[in-house]
Amino acid sequence: MRSRSAATLLLGLGLSNVYSMEGGIKAWKGMVAHGQPKSGMAYFMPAAGAEEIVGLAWSLEEGSKLFYQGLSAQFNKDREAQEMFEWLISAEKNHEKNLLQSYEDLTGKQPDFTKLRAKFGDSLSGAIMEGGIAVKEALTWLKDKGVPDSLELAMSMEVNAFDLYIKMSRAIEDEQARHVFAKLSAEEQVHLKKLAALLEKKF
Amino acid sequence: MAINAAFLITLRSEDNMGLMDYFKPVPTMTAEEVRQFFTDKKPDAYNLVDVRQPGEYERYHIPGANLIPMAELRDRIDEIDPAKPTITY
Numbered sequence: 463m464r465s466r467s468a469a470t471l472l473l474g475l476g477l478s479n480v481y482s483m484e485g486g487i488k489a490w491k492g493m494v495a496h497g498q499p500k501s502g503m504a505y506f507m508p509a510a511g512a513e514e515i516v517g518l519a520w521s522l523e524e525g526s527k528l529f530y531q532g533l534s535a536q537f538n539k540d541r542e543a544q545e546m547f548e549w550l551i552s553a554e555k556n557h558e559k560n561l562l563q564s565y566e567d568l569t570g571k572q573p574d575f576t577k578l579r580a581k582f583g584d585s586l587s588g589a590i591m592e593g594g595i596a597v598k599e600a601l602t603w604l605k606d607k608g609v610p611d612s613l614e615l616a617m618s619m620e621v622n623a624f625d626l627y628i629k630m631s632r633a634i635e636d637e638q639a640r641h642v643f644a645k646l647s648a649e650e651q652v653h654l655k656k657l658a659a660l661l662e663k664k665f
Numbered sequence: 666m667a668i669n670a671a672f673l674i675t676l677r678s679e680d681n682m683g684l685m686d687y688f689k690p691v692p693t694m695t696a697e698e699v700r701q702f703f704t705d706k707k708p709d710a711y712n713l714v715d716v717r718q719p720g721e722y723e724r725y726h727i728p729g730a731n732l733i734p735m736a737e738l739r740d741r742i743d744e745i746d747p748a749k750p751t752i753t754y
Contacts, residue, residue: 628729
C-alpha cells in the first residue's frame with residue numbers, strides 16, 4: 463500500500479513523527495474535497511499583498527452569501543431550511559465584516575467595492591463551487607430540486623472553501639492574513655456541522 | 666495511536682536505507698484517530714500528505730491535504746516541515 467511505503471520512505475529520509483493512515487481515503491468517514499491542488503489558489507499567490515488576499519477572500523464570501531440568499535428565497539416554504547440559510551447568510555456577513563476590518567487594519571482604508579467586484583467578480587465563484595459552477599448556474603440547477611439537494615450542494619461548496627482556506631492559511635507569507643484564514647477555516651467547519659445535521663434530519 | 670506489527674517487504678534498495686529498515690514497523694493511525702487529531706489543531710500544526718496521483722486527488726481528497734505523489738516524495742521532501750507531525754494516506 464502506497465501510504466505505508468511513503469511513511470517508510472519519509473522515516474528513512476530522517477523525518478520523525480510520521481504516521482500512515484490505515485485504510486487509505488476509503489476509510490475516511492468525513493467530507494471530502496474536490497479539485498486540483500492549487501485550485502482557487504492561482505488567484506492567491508503566497509507573496510501577494512495581504513490587502514489583495516483579503517479582498518479576494520471577501521469576494522468569495524460574497525458569492526457564498528448570494529448563493530444562500532437565492533436558496534432562502536427559493537425554499538421560503540420550508541421553515542427549517544430557511545432558518546439554516548438565513549443563519550448561513552448572517553455567518554457570511556460576519557466573515558465579510560471581519561475581512562473588511564482586516565483590510566482596514568492592514569491598509570488604513572476601506573476597500574473600493576466596485577473595484578473588487580469588477581476585478582474578481584463571478585470568475586472566482588468557480589473556485590469554491592463544486593465542479594466550477596458559478597453561483598447563478600447553481601441556483602438555476604436547483605430550481606426544480608428539493609431541500610436535500612440544495613443542502614448537499616451547499617456542503618460541497620463549504621468543504622471546498624474549507625479546503626482552500628486551510629491551504630491558504632499555511633501558504634500565505636503574511637502572518638496577519640494567515641491568521642485570518644485559519645479563523646475562516648475553523649468557522650467553515652462549524653457551517654459544515656450544522657448543514658450535515660440538517661441534511662440528516664431532512665433525509 | 667497504535668504501532669502496528671506490520672512489516673514492509675520490498676526487494677529494491679533505496680539510498681542509505683539498509684535492508685533491515687524495511688522490517689521496521691510503520692506507525693499508523695486509524696481514520697478516526699486522524700480526524701480526532703485535526704479537530705483541536707491549527708492547520709499549520711501538522712503535515713497532511715496525499716501520496717496518490719493528481720487524478721485521484723482531483724476526484725476527492727481529505728480537506729486540507731497537500732498532494733505529493735509517491736514518486737515525487739524524495740525530490741519534494743522540503744515541502745514537508747520536519748518540525749511537525751506528518752500523516753500520509
